[in-house]
Amino acid sequence: MTETGGRQAAIDRAFMRQALAFGARGQGTTWPNPCVGAIVTQDTPDGPVIVARGHTQPGGRPHGEANAFDRAGPNAAAGGTLYVTLEPCSHRTIRAATPCVERTILAGVRRVVAAMADPNPLFRGLGFALLRTAGIAVTTGVCEDQAQAAHRGHVLRVTQGRPMVTFKIARTADGYAGGPGGARLAVSCPAANGWVQLQRTHYDAIMLGIGTVLADDPLLTVRLPGLAERSPVRVILDTHLRLPLSSQLVKTVAQVPVWVIAAEAAPVENEMALVAAGVEVMRVSADPQGHLDLAEALRLLGTRGITRIFSEGGPTVAEKLALAGLLDEVVVSTSPNALGQPGVVAVRPGLAAALADPDLYALAETGLIGHDHFEHFTRTG
Ligand SMILES: [Zn+2]
Numbered sequence: 001m002t003e004t005g006g007r008q009a010a011i012d013r014a015f016m017r018q019a020l021a022f023g024a025r026g027q028g029t030t031w032p033n034p035c036v037g038a039i040v041t042q043d044t045p046d047g048p049v050i051v052a053r054g055h056t057q058p059g060g061r062p063h064g065e066a067n068a069f070d071r072a073g074p075n076a077a078a079g080g081t082l083y084v085t086l087e088p089c090s091h092r093t094i095r096a097a098t099p100c101v102e103r104t105i106l107a108g109v110r111r112v113v114a115a116m117a118d119p120n121p122l123f124r125g126l127g128f129a130l131l132r133t134a135g136i137a138v139t140t141g142v143c144e145d146q147a148q149a150a151h152r153g154h155v156l157r158v159t160q161g162r163p164m165v166t167f168k169i170a171r172t173a174d175g176y177a178g179g180p181g182g183a184r185l186a187v188s189c190p191a192a193n194g195w196v197q198l199q200r201t202h203y204d205a206i207m208l209g210i211g212t213v214l215a216d217d218p219l220l221t222v223r224l225p226g227l228a229e230r231s232p233v234r235v236i237l238d239t240h241l242r243l244p245l246s247s248q249l250v251k252t253v254a255q256v257p258v259w260v261i262a263a264e265a266a267p268v269e270n271e272m273a274l275v276a277a278g279v280e281v282m283r284v285s286a287d288p289q290g291h292l293d294l295a296e297a298l299r300l301l302g303t304r305g306i307t308r309i310f311s312e313g314g315p316t317v318a319e320k321l322a323l324a325g326l327l328d329e330v331v332v333s334t335s336p337n338a339l340g341q342p343g344v345v346a347v348r349p350g351l352a353a354a355l356a357d358p359d360l361y362a363l364a365e366t367g368l369i370g371h372d373h374f375e376h377f378t379r380t381g
Pocket residue numbers: 063064065088089099100101
């Protein structure tokens with residue numbers, strides 16, 4: 001690579017990192033659409049400067065590029081460069097908004113730098129081709145790994161029909177998530193609990209098993225100052241529709257939606273009572289022991305537009321998802337405090353083996369949050 005080319009590549013990476021950071025702001029709010037970040041720059045004698053930034057808006061529109069052009073104002077993008085974290089869309093949807101490729105051409109952009117192509121095989125490369133046909137220079141694959149990670153939920157929904165799933169498991173120093181007989185434990189320190197609340201805002205849905213709901217009666221909303229509006233959909237795996245009408249979840253259904261996934265054989269009268277209270281009930285297959293078909297449940301959530309799921313409960317569910325290849329990110333937090341007696345094992349043997357297998361998972365990050373030690377695993381296989 002020439003010296004000039006090398007310098008341009010470094011500039012491109014720097015602006016793309018900013019586009020990725022800006023795009024991340026809308027994470028959890030744009031489903032069923034991906035959360036795209038976009039930055040428009042103009043060259044000046046002192047080097048390129050940012051004239052506008054944008055990201056996909058809540059509900060999925062306007063798209064990131066359109067949001068950046070809207071913010072830039074008339075003519076401000078003409079002759080400039082658009083940095084975008086995903087290939088601009090080229091097709092009109094039912095809602096008939098102007099595709100971002102058209103917006104880019106109309107804005108007079110001279111060059112487009114994109115991190116990755118559209119994962120949908122029907123459209124992949126079409127946006128780039130249309131831009132090039134219009135005489136715009138196109139560079140692709142800049143910071144692609146980071147973009148693939150940022151858009152993982154969207155990519156999985158488009159290519160496999162299911163959302164990405166992140167599981168958070170909290171355990172004591174001796175490895176337990178619950179006390180003897182499943183008794184509730186306050187495992188995490190306050191700082192780690194705050195971190196979990198913040199994580200929830202980056203996801204479209206929180207998923208929990210009915211066992212945890214019956215034991216803890218959780219609210220599962222975001223209670224951090226200023227972020228209450230960012231509470232994701234609350235999804236409960238509830239084979240027999242045991243969710244009590246008196247639970248905090250049902251009582252707050254008007255503020256944040258509750259979706260319950262039940263077995264086909266669950267009592268119809270329970271469904272009617274929950275639906276009357278405002279809960280949405282969906283049904284999937286279950287095995288004779290009453291275990292829901294998790295792959296089917298995830299596909300169902302994918303058809304409803306969910307791209308990212310955060311789950312905080314159920315060592316058994318975590319293990320089953322991991323062994324089925326349906327668990328994409330695993331965060332294990334370990335408290336310095338021990339339970340001191342046998343309890344509910346947090347990381348079951350099958351999950352522990354999977355996390356230790358380099359063909360399945362890689363340890364992406366470790367660190368301390370408050371007093372708790374965190375390990376972040378990401379699926380590789
Ligand atoms: Zn678009």
